[in-house]
Amino acid sequence: MGMTTQSRDRAEDLRGREQRFDRLYGAHGRAVLAYAVRRASDEDDAADALAETFLVAWRRLDDVPGGDQALMWLYGVARRVLANQQRGERRRRRLADQLARELVPTLQAVKPPDVIGRPVLAALAGLGSDDREVLLLAAWEELSPREIGAVLGISQVAARSRLHRARKRLRALLGPSTGVDGADELNLEEAI
């Protein structure tokens, strides 16, 4: 007995979805993996975050925007997944087991960051998480304020402003006599 028209349509639809997903992973998988590795506490968490992010993408494939915006969408999902991990809401996915096993030796072979970056990383730890993220999106993902806005769900203007403030705060922390409560703290009276 042959396939019914309906089941044939479903099979074709599924194949189409699989091809789209394959292309999505091919285009952005490594960027999302790098995003996760840069922020996760270990390789398992990074692999988990990658798996979780793309599982969300697979299930919501119709919501994933086209073009470059797809990567911003994926970063946005990955950001929430990692935030949940850090809040202890870690889901023990087995999807990424093999990838996690491969990641450990692979990443050990990667050259460590330039020594010049160490003081700035130490100073970064003194910033709030929003400040940190906006700076890292600019420096590590090399995103523009418009793209940062897309990842964080804020306007380009707000992203630019946050980036500006975060840079000032980081500079204050890097200064020899500047404490974490630098003079450029946001003045809410003025902000409102």
Next chain:
Amino acid sequence: MTPIDVIEALGAANPLPGSVAAALPLQAGESELVRQIMADRPDPQARPVVVRRRRGRLLALGLAVAAAAVLAVAVVPFGGGSDGPAPAFAAALVRFANSTPRLLLRLPGWHVVFVEREAGGIGEMHFIRGRADAQGMPASARTGEGAPLEMVLRDRYAQLNWGPVPVSRSERRYIQAGHQNIPSGLGAPVRRLEVEGRAHDWIDVIAGLIYDNRAISLRVTVKSMADLRATLLALKQVDTTAWLEAMPPSVIKSASSGSAIRRMLAGIPLPPGFDATKVPGVHDTQTNYYLGTELTGTVACMWIADWSHARARHDTAAEQRAIAAMATAPHWPLFRWMSRQGAWPQVVVQLGQAMPRGTSLGQPLTQAASDGLGCSQLGVELGAKSGVRALRH
């Protein structure tokens, strides 16, 4: 150091530059990952759900992360409402209350819609002004993917978080050494505010302070500094009774939860030997959602144990009985309510649907159920010699 230098210095500290990531030899692991993800068959009718964490266990299957990022609780009563005489609070509930800072936002028209305490002294409460919708959000709010949260919530929603005082000195200083000095209803002033987002005239702001040896943060969306000051002044610590009385109906207030359990189990086929009174945690749970996870988790684990045991014995009739029982999971009346506030029902349903093929997301079903439902913590072992039931001993 100029602004450009800061970004450049950070760039030099990138632990995994994009060009290096692109060249990593990971194709085998990635192919396997993509294959496994695509083996997941989403229910086209399913809407995104907010992942809710179970106490001490983690949801491992079938979870979609909600992009709106705000979780909520349905305000459909299972237990006692707020009318009538003051309920006799269960000892477990009193312990629960006293393990929190017992804070309330004492503003006219505001009420609690959600509370959760997690391990490590961490907790969260949500308050809204006015009527809540089924998701525990301000009624008529639209939490579409693209809409900034502050546009949706304005001055109708507040989120309170608490946790241990940060161990790191710099983090403590960050909270306490800001330049603001805004009085709060807790006595301790708010020194630092963080702006999370802005839309039109509204500002989404987090006020942090240290109180009662806890780090407290209150996130609100306000239009003016006066609004913010009024909100912070309304943040009060109350006694145990007042705090429990302010809890929403989703929190089990009555010392007797027997009737709530009976109602929850209505329409659910129970496995042989199931005894609700022996379900671990059933007397120590604080919310109907968690009680629901304990009960339905135990039911599902026991059916899966039966199924596994039947397969090992080649007892087709018993195997089919278990499969048929779990096939009804999408229609369990309790799940209609629970699915509005978390992904637990989805996990149970997916495991039930995976029973005929014996695997779920590439894992043996017993392993997937153990991970996803925490069967061993529910007293149901699903190991190699599955079918062993602590509950029936």
